[in-house]
Every structure is written in structure tokens, then in C-alpha cells.
Amino acid sequence: MKFCLVSASPNEGLDEREKNKSMAAFPPLSLLYLATVLKEHGEDVSVLDQPGQGLSVDETVEWVLKEDPDVLGFSALSTSGMTAGLISHNIKEKNPDITTIIGNHYATFNAERILNRYSDVDIVVRGEGEKTILQLAHCLKNKKPLRDVNGINYRNNKTAVATHDQPLIKKIDSLPFPDRKLINVDYHCMMAGANVAPKKFTSIVSSRGCVYSCRFCSCKEIARNHWRARSAQNTLEELALLASQGYKQLIFVDDSFTLNPKRTIEICKGMVRERMDFQWICEGRVDNCSLEMFRVMVKAGLKILYFGIENANQRLLDYFNKTITPQQAETAVKTARKAGVDVIVGSFIVGAPDETREEIQNTINFAKRLPIDLPQFNILGAHPGNDIWNEMEAKGFLDVESNWETGVAVSKICPTAVPCGEIKRMIHKAFFDHVRRPSFLLKQIGKTLTSSYRKNVAASNLTRISDIIKGTNAVT
Ligand code: B12
Ligand code: SF4
Structure with a gap:
């Protein structure tokens, strides 16, 4: 199976390339771990760091289409989730057969909201990804039901469903070292x-x-x-x-x-x-x-x-x-x-x-x-996943719909x-x-x-x- 893994840019406008580049201070270790694990299990994987390489949405879409993967996986933190949603949409217009996945903090804490807002995102992965991506690869390859995969949200006959949490990897020494050569960027x-x-x-x-x-x-x-x-x-x-x-x-x-x-x-x-x-x-x-x-x-x-x-x-x-x-x-x-x-x-x-x-x-x-x-x-800041977010929501200060993708400064919404x-x-x-x-x-x-x-x-x-x-x- 062919996987493309993309670290999505935090700024979907993407005109200011230099600014985008400096956001990508560090390599996306998340995707490098996942890619290395997939490769070890015989899958074909390529990785793109959109902000690191200073690519626009169109350039990223072009790269993905050229790679022609079966599965496209995004890593997203807050606003980069919006970019991932947009890229998924543009990809599906051209090739609806590609399965699209989003993971990382943004995905973990907004799984249902993502499936509701982005009809072109097929699967959301919550939490640690190494075991989940291998289970997903196995199910997708063998056309098995996704309910067998832990730690995901997906649509079953248009209804969003969530599977049980993925147990944490006990011994992280068992993971391979992330293969940094998969991305060619000077960080x-x-x-x-x-x-x-x-x-x-x-x-x-x-x-x-x-x-x-x-x-x-x-x-x-x-x-x-x-x-x-x-x-x-x-x-x-x-x-x-x-x-x-x-x-x-x-x-x-x-x-x-x-x-x-x-x-x-x-x-x-x-x-x-x-x-x-x-x-x-x-x-x-x-x-x-x-x-x-x-x-x-x-x-x-x-x-x-x-x-x-x-x-x-x-x-x-x-x-x-x-x-x-x-x-x-x-x-x-x-x-x-x-x-x-x-x-x-x-x-x-x-x-x-x-x-x-x-x-x-x-x-x-x-x-x-x-x-x-x-x-x-x-x-x-209040972000989905932190206690401050829950507190602001419970006190009625938070407009969840407008803020879940970006987070919001408490001082913008809290009257005290x-x-x-x-x-x-x-x-x-x-x-x-x-x-x-x-x-x-x-x-x-x-x-x-x-x-x-x-x-x-x-x-x-x-x-x-x-x-x-x-x-x-x-x-x-
Ligand atoms: C390095 C880092 C960055 C780098 C990211 C570089 C990069 N290219 O990835 C930079 C400096 C750019 C950055 C920026 C920001 N960051 Co930051 N960052 C981190 C940090 C310190 C380490 C991340 C890391 O590499 N972890 C190690 C890897 C192995 O773990 P991981 O990333 O969690 O990945 C695993 C899973 O999440 C999952 N997974 C991840 N992606 C995917 C994708 C798929 C397809 C699948 C299946 C699974 C999956 O599987 C991975 C392997 O198990 C974390 C703290 C932390 N410890 O995680 C904060 C952290 C993630 N950042 C955070 C924040 C708030 C931000 C900013 C919003 C800060 C800001 N104010 O600008 C921005 C967001 C930019 C944006 N809008 O996208 C918060 C997240 C809060 C939230 N609820 O979203 C964290 C948790 C810090 C904190 N303590 O609050 N960050
Ligand atoms: S010490 Fe506090 S801020 Fe630092 S990682 Fe732990 S919970 Fe987060």
C-alpha cells in the first residue's frame, strides 16, 4: 500500500512563504515515526513537510496527486487542521479513491467536529499513532471493517462512530528511530x-x-x-x-x-x-x-x-x-x-x-x-484538550464552533x-x-x-x- 504523510501548514493562505517556513522549526517527528514503522512493515511511504518546504496548498495537492497514494495522512496542530481539511477536499475532487486521515492533538480532541465539518476527511486518529496506523493499513488492505481498529473515529453509513482508545505502547524502546532522511529540509x-x-x-x-x-x-x-x-x-x-x-x-x-x-x-x-x-x-x-x-x-x-x-x-x-x-x-x-x-x-x-x-x-x-x-x-490560551477550554465552556464564555480549530486567548472571552x-x-x-x-x-x-x-x-x-x-x- 502506498502512504503519503503530510505535515500541514498552520497558515492556509500560504502567501508568506518565509513566515510559513519559520513555523516549521522542527521536523515532524510524529510523521517520521509513523513512516518508519510503516516502512518496517513493508509499506511504501513518502513524507512531505508543507511549511518546512514552503509549499502552497496547490503545490501540496499536486505533489500528492503525483505520488498517487492509497492513503493520505495529515499531522495537524490547531490551525494546520484547517489546511489539512482544505487539501483533503482538493484531493478528493481529483481522486476520490484516496483515503484521508488526520492525526495529532487537533485530531485527538476534535474527532467528531472534524468529521462533521470536513466531509472529505475519512478517518480521524486519536492519540499515539504507531499501532493505529498499522492496524489501519491491515484493515484497508484486506478490506476489513474499521471497527477493528482502536483509537479512531470514522463514518459508517454516514454516521460518525468512535472505536475504543488505543492502548499506549508500553515499551517505547521497541520503536524504530525516526528516519529523518525521509524529509530534505534544513531545520x-x-x-x-x-x-x-x-x-x-x-x-x-x-x-x-x-x-x-x-x-x-x-x-x-x-x-x-x-x-x-x-x-x-x-x-x-x-x-x-x-x-x-x-x-x-x-x-x-x-x-x-x-x-x-x-x-x-x-x-x-x-x-x-x-x-x-x-x-x-x-x-x-x-x-x-x-x-x-x-x-x-x-x-x-x-x-x-x-x-x-x-x-x-x-x-x-x-x-x-x-x-x-x-x-x-x-x-x-x-x-x-x-x-x-x-x-x-x-x-x-x-x-x-x-x-x-x-x-x-x-x-x-x-x-x-x-x-x-x-x-x-x-x-x-484555551485549546480543546486543556482544562481551561473545559472551564471556559462550562462557564458559557466560549463559542465552541468559532474557536475549536484555532483555540482562543482567555483574555478575549473571559469578562474577569x-x-x-x-x-x-x-x-x-x-x-x-x-x-x-x-x-x-x-x-x-x-x-x-x-x-x-x-x-x-x-x-x-x-x-x-x-x-x-x-x-x-x-x-x-
Ligand atoms: C515540536 C512541537 C511543535 C513544532 C512542530 C514541528 C513539527 N513539524 O511537527 C512547532 C514549533 C512548529 C509547534 C507549533 C505549535 N505548537 Co507545538 N509542540 C511541539 C512539541 C513540543 C513536540 C511535538 C512532537 O514532536 N512530539 C513527539 C511525537 C512523536 O509525538 P506527537 O507529535 O504527539 O505524534 C504522535 C501522535 O500525536 C500521533 N500523530 C501525530 N500526527 C499524526 C498523523 C497521523 C496520520 C496519525 C495516524 C497519527 C498522528 O502519532 C504520533 C506518534 O505516536 C509538543 C509537545 C509534545 N510533547 O507533544 C507541542 C504541542 C503539540 N504544541 C502545541 C501548541 C499549542 C502549538 C502551537 C499552537 C503554538 C503557537 N501558539 O503557535 C503551534 C501550532 C502550529 C499550528 N497551528 O500548526 C501544544 C498542542 C495543544 C493542542 N491542544 O493543540 C503542545 C502539546 C504543547 C503543549 N504542552 O501544550 N509545535
Ligand atoms: S509539566 Fe505541565 S506544562 Fe509541562 S508537559 Fe506536563 S502538564 Fe504540560
């Missing part, structure tokens, strides 16, 4: 408008899921609150393969890369032992921050550590169910600094229901006080939140006040002079950096 990693990975770059995932339940996050739903880690050995084998393929810079896109410090340390020690020489980025929780772990991570090439600090007000941290304190954030940042992490990014979320202007300002001031290199201020426009102005100003402080700039220049990683990033982003300082680059 990059954008942060504050600058490419922080100008060398040969890719992403990797060493664990799936998360045991926490933050109200603004939908990861817990996909992995059903389980954390499944690959062994250090298995992760190191993939890293060795990436090194042999010439990759120099990486991002771990795990939800919880540091959840088990022993495993994290083992991976890092392996990277040092094998002299892999990667420069890499990962996320960390502020309640998991031993100096020993950070030191080994730095030794193994950690360059950018991204902390979910979220807010300076305990009341809001509790509302977010983040189970951390501002004091923990302070300790974590100082410990990472002491361990020699080159760039520390603090991510903050503001714009919750009942959050006052003073509380928002308190978070902005907290960000300034912390010894971080870059603040990232985000506006709280500070209005969205005002928050945008506050965080825009906060960002530039933060990065234009002479003391901050001097420190950053000093650090850049002593870090070969920073020097390389700075040299590759001279125009962007001057745009940021002048305020002509949208970064928050």
Missing part, C-alpha cells in the same frame, strides 16, 4: 526572532508524556498522565546515529526530559563518553533542579534551558495546577546559572481569569529580577480577565524593557564574548538582533 530553531541553531539541527524525543496536570496543557491527555521513557542506552544509540549523520545541534522535545534525573544523567554521561559534541536545548521543571544534574547536562553540551516558570503569584500557579512555587523558580534559575548553562529562558503565562493588572506586573517584575537571559511572555489588547501591550513593553536594560545588555555582551556557541548564534543573526534592539521584530 532551525527560532527564539525571540533569532535562529538559535544555525548548524545542522534536528529534534529528538527521549520520553513520551508527563505525570503533571497543568491546566493550560493538553499533553497529559494524549499520554493519559503516564510518562514512558526510552532507556538511556536506546536514546544514546539514536544520538550516535544523529552524530554520524552530521547533526550538530538538537532539541529534546520531551514533555519531561529531566523527570528521572538518574536517566538524564546517564544519557548525558553517555554523550560525554562517546564525545558526541552536540549543542542542545531542552525544557526543565523548576522543582527538579539538582546542581549535579545541571552540571552533567552542561558538560554534555546543554546550551539553552527553558524553564516553565509561568507566574510570580502563588495564587495563579495554584490555579494553573503547576505544583511549583516562585521560590523554586528562583532556586532553579540560580542553580542552572551556577552549573554554567549558557542561555536560560524563562517562560511565563499571564491573562488568567481574575488575574489583576498588579499580578501581571508582579510577574513581569519577577522576570526582570531573575538571572534569566530571555523572558518569554505568553497569553493564556484583563482585556487581551492591554495584556499584549504590557508584555510587549515588558520584553523590550527587559532586553534593553543597559546592565542586561552588558551582561549579555560579556557572555557572548566568552561563549563560542553564543558567538556563532550572534554572527548568524546580526540583522535579527539589531531588529530586536530597535523594536522592529515581533518577538513576544
